[in-house]
Amino acid sequence: MSNMDIKELQAISDAAINEANAVLREINLSLHSNPEIMYQEHHAHKILTDLLEERGFDVERGAFGISTAFRASYGSTSGGGRTASVNLEYDALRDIGHACGHNLIATAGLAAVLGVAAAIKRGEIKGRIVAFGTPAEEGGGGKIKMLRAGAFEGMACSLMVHPMSARSSHNNAYSSSMCGSELTIEYTGKPAHAMAAPWDGINALDAVTLLHTSVGLLRQQIMPTDRIRGVVLSTGQQSAVIPEKAVARYCVRSASLERYRVLKQKFVNCMDAAALATGCTVKATWLPAYWDIRTNDHLAARYMHHVQRADPDQQFRSVEEQKRCPDCYSTDQGNVTYAVPSIHPTFMIHSPDGAVHTREFTAAAATDDAHRRTVDQGKAMAAVALEVLVDDAFAAQVQAQYDAMDLSVAKDPFVQ
Ligand SMILES: [Zn+2]
Ligand SMILES: [Zn+2]
Missing domain, CATH: 3.30.70.360 (Alpha-Beta Plaits)
Structure with missing residues (x-):
C-alpha cells in the first residue's frame, strides 16, 4: 500500500498535527465561544469545511440533506485500498454552551484527519480518509439521519472520541453506552x-x-x-x-x-x-x-496503545475493567457501531468542579490542558486510521470481529 513502514507514516502524521496546532487551537476556541445547538451549527460547519477545503480535502457541505452536516475526503480508493472515517461533533447544549465538550471532539477529529492526509500524501498511500461533520448529537440524532442516508456505507472504520470528567468516568478505550x-x-x-x-x-x-x-x-x-x-x-x-x-x-x-x-x-x-x-x-x-456502543476490540486496543505513545501519563485501567464499567450516557455513535467497525473512547479532561453537562465542564473544555489532551487523542486516532489503511491483516481482524457480531435485533422496527 505504501513504500514507507507504518511507524514512518505515523511520524509524518504526528508532525503534521504538531504543525497544525495553532490552527487547531483557534478552531477549538472559535467553536467553544460560538456554541450552537442541534441543527443550527452553521458557524462550526463553515469554519471546519473552509479549513478542510483549504487543506486539499474534497468537501461536500450540507451533506446528506442536512444543512449543517458535511463529508470531507482526502485520498483515493480508485487504485484499490480502504476508507477510514472520523466523526466530528460540534453541537452545544442550550444555555450552557459546550458543556459536553463537542468543541474538543471536532478538534480531535480535525487533528486526526489532517495527520492522516499528510501521511497519505507523503507515503503515497492507496486509500482515503473521510471526516464526517455529524451535527445534533444532543437529542437530534444527526448520525442516525446520516446512517439512513447511507453516509457510512463502505467505511472500513468509524473513529471518534469524547471528553469526560474524572468525576463521572475514566479513560476508556472500550467504552459502552446506554x-x-x-x-x-x-x-x-x-x-x-x-x-x-x-x-x-x-x-x-x-x-x-x-x-x-x-x-x-x-x-x-x-x-x-x-x-x-x-x-x-x-x-x-x-x-x-x-x-x-x-x-x-x-x-x-x-x-x-x-x-x-x-x-x-x-x-x-x-x-x-x-x-x-x-x-x-x-x-x-x-x-x-440511540443504540448502545458495540466497541471494536482491535481498534480500541490500538487506540489505547497510541494514546499512551502520545502521552505516557494517560492512564487506562485493565481491558476487563474498562469493558465492565457501564457508562450511563447515550450517543448516536452507538448506532454507527452497528453499521461499521467503530470506537467511541472517552478521555479525561481536568474538570474538578463538574461532570459533563455542567457549566463547570464548559469552562474546562476551553483550557489549554484540555486542548493538549484532545490533540493527543487526534494523534492516536490518526495512527489507528493509518493502520486500517495500510495493514491488511489488521484491517481483516477489525472487519472479522464486526462480521461475527449478531446484529439481528437491530432490524426489528420496534427498536428503531
Ligand atoms: Zn452530552
Ligand atoms: Zn457529548
Missing part, C-alpha cells in the same frame, strides 16, 4: 364539570397518574442497568374541570439493544394499560433510539 429513547405521551379524554357531572368526563390526568404509578411498581422488577424517568409537561388548568389532555415525556434506557426491546415493551404495556383503565386514547411519539 441504549434508549425518549418519547412524548399524550392522553386524551373528555372534559366535564368536575362537580356537576364528573361521570360524563374521561380524566387524562388519571391516565398519567396511573402511568407514573405502574412504572414505579415496574421498577422493582427491572435490571439495575435499566432506567425509566419521566416528567409531566401539561395537564388541566382548573380543578373544577376534568382534564381533557395530559402530556408527559419519558426516557427509557437499557444497557443493550436486546434488553431495550424488552424494557420498551414493558413500558408500552404500562402506557397502554393506563389508557385502557381510564378510557383515554393515547398517542406516543418516540424519537429515534
